[in-house]
Amino acid sequence: MGENILQLEAIKVRYSGLPVLHDISLHVDSGETVCVVGSNGAGKSTLLRAIMGTQRVFEGRVVFQGEEIQRLRTEAVVSKGIIYVPEEKMLFQPISVEENLRLGAYVLHDRGTIEKNLRFVYTLFPRLQERRFQAASTLSGGEQQMVAIGRGLMSNPTILMLDEPSLGLAPILVDEVLDTVRRLKAEGMTILLVEQNVREALDLADRGYVLQTGKIVAEGTGQELLKSDMFRSAFLGI
Amino acid sequence: MDILVSSLFAGLLIGMVLALVALGLTIIFGVMDIVNFAHGEFLMIGMYTGLLTAQATGVDPLFTLPVAGAVGFALGIICYYGFIKFVMRGPMVAQLLGTFGLMLFLRNLALLIFGSEDRSLHHGVLVGKSFELGMGIIIPATKLAAAGLSVAAFVAVWLLMNRTKVGKALTATALNPQGARYMGIPTERMNALAWGIGGGSATIAGALIVNFWSVNPFVGLLFTMIAFAIVALGGFGSVPGAFFAGLVVGLITEIPGFWDFMSYTFEFEWMMDVPMTSFKYMWVYVAYFVIMVFRPRGLFGWKQ
Numbered sequence A: 001m002g003e004n005i006l007q008l009e010a011i012k013v014r015y016s017g018l019p020v021l022h023d024i025s026l027h028v029d030s031g032e033t034v035c036v037v038g039s040n041g042a043g044k045s046t047l048l049r050a051i052m053g054t055q056r057v058f059e060g061r062v063v064f065q066g067e068e069i070q071r072l073r074t075e076a077v078v079s080k081g082i083i084y085v086p087e088e089k090m091l092f093q094p095i096s097v098e099e100n101l102r103l104g105a106y107v108l109h110d111r112g113t114i115e116k117n118l119r120f121v122y123t124l125f126p127r128l129q130e131r132r133f134q135a136a137s138t139l140s141g142g143e144q145q146m147v148a149i150g151r152g153l154m155s156n157p158t159i160l161m162l163d164e165p166s167l168g169l170a171p172i173l174v175d176e177v178l179d180t181v182r183r184l185k186a187e188g189m190t191i192l193l194v195e196q197n198v199r200e201a202l203d204l205a206d207r208g209y210v211l212q213t214g215k216i217v218a219e220g221t222g223q224e225l226l227k228s229d230m231f232r233s234a235f236l237g238i
Numbered sequence B: 001m002d003i004l005v006s007s008l009f010a011g012l013l014i015g016m017v018l019a020l021v022a023l024g025l026t027i028i029f030g031v032m033d034i035v036n037f038a039h040g041e042f043l044m045i046g047m048y049t050g051l052l053t054a055q056a057t058g059v060d061p062l063f064t065l066p067v068a069g070a071v072g073f074a075l076g077i078i079c080y081y082g083f084i085k086f087v088m089r090g091p092m093v094a095q096l097l098g099t100f101g102l103m104l105f106l107r108n109l110a111l112l113i114f115g116s117e118d119r120s121l122h123h124g125v126l127v128g129k130s131f132e133l134g135m136g137i138i139i140p141a142t143k144l145a146a147a148g149l150s151v152a153a154f155v156a157v158w159l160l161m162n163r164t165k166v167g168k169a170l171t172a173t174a175l176n177p178q179g180a181r182y183m184g185i186p187t188e189r190m191n192a193l194a195w196g197i198g199g200g201s202a203t204i205a206g207a208l209i210v211n212f213w214s215v216n217p218f219v220g221l222l223f224t225m226i227a228f229a230i231v232a233l234g235g236f237g238s239v240p241g242a243f244f245a246g247l248v249v250g251l252i253t254e255i256p257g258f259w260d261f262m263s264y265t266f267e268f269e270w271m272m273d274v275p276m277t278s279f280k281y282m283w284v285y286v287a288y289f290v291i292m293v294f295r296p297r298g299l300f301g302w303k304q
């Protein structure tokens, strides 16, 4: 794998004084797909929000391509090339699919690049092209997730962070979303993935971290984690 | 019959101006979910800006619009960064009291600077002139120009909101601020811009209105109340809604004049007992209540 792109060094996050993340360190290299797994409330979303500058990093450093970014505003983090597709999707509901996608390219200025990215998103999700003039609110849950991911891809991210992209989807759609992630990985995209579908996610990821009540308790390749005792007792109840 | 057509026409013209009065209020509400009680004070400042610039430079009042727009834009942005930004962190009631305080502050500042007497414009190419449109319709030139320029300003803002990148970013901020930040949109600057547009459109409306309406430091409240009614009628945050609701309110304010005219012309005793013109703004609120009961989202729906 390539050089180190994103690195967290012992970050601490608190919600109104209450510690939620304790000394989290992790790194993502160029072209890698890294998965963070953990049960509900472990702090996975908080971790991604801390990277985005939406949640204050109390201590520690977030380093992106050699530059400290933990003090930057969210907009500035985005313009550096870090894109976060939130768990809640946060679509612009009443406006059309295509307008949602184009807003994803806000930080880009070159028309040609924007059109090229739009075509790429439509080849990735042909269903969005069919529905491109429909209001985002009229789409099914699975389609809305496609808009959220597609919107994230519109700005040529250096790293794409997906927060539970399969949340609330029927099993067949879960597979579809994870296939999309696999395809992006094959295209060489650097991905930080948070998932509840632990087995499938670790299966497709190059490496993974296990987060438990705000601490990283295990790390390794997907296969190593799936075999480790710590992990099996925490998730699979074996 | 002529007088009815004439009233309708006058109603539509004043309605176009009132739509511009309400535009800034609906944009600020749409983007930030905050009700600006000081909206009419912005308009009052626009009236003074138009009047004083015209008197000081001797140019025609209509040419003072860019000055008024710039003053309002700057004022809106200063209010946002200097005050509103901090108030937004508090609860809803703090925001209400905050913009209410801003209203009192601006009003008393105007009182301090300009004094309490009424002032009005006496010069200008259009002042005192009128057009005859046939069918007995006589329209004061100032009102016709104000209506035309209001529509132009309204369309310009609509194009900005719908056809430009910054407008799309404003819309995104209105719909989902956190989602907008995740797209890299500087929402703080978008809020300031909404206040700039809100302030600028109100002061432009003020500089138009001062051509046929005298100004004093207390004139703002009436326009704030009219703008509230228009925004509620048209749907909170809806720009096209504000336009059509503005026309509706304009018609409502002119029809009582027609009523009074009829009652005097035909000496209908029972009609004379109720001099409607004196209550014309009451009818705006009657319409407002009726619509709230039957269509609480306004004529054009809430944002979203």
Ligand SMILES: Nc1ncnc2c1ncn2[C@@H]1O[C@H](COP(=O)(O)OP(=O)(O)OP(=O)(O)O)[C@@H](O)[C@H]1O
Binding pocket: A015, A016, A020, A038, A039, A040, A041, A042, A043, A044, A045, A046, A047, A087
């Ligand atoms: N805004 C907040 N204020 C206070 N506490 C919060 C806030 N957001 C999250 N928490 C708490 O922080 C902890 C971690 O939350 P987080 O949303 O990061 O978990 P998660 O791992 O993403 O869970 P899930 O799988 O349910 O999405 C939880 O205990 C949660 O209650």
Ligand SMILES: [Mg+2]
Binding pocket: A044, A045, A046, A087, A163, A164
């Ligand atoms: Mg979460």
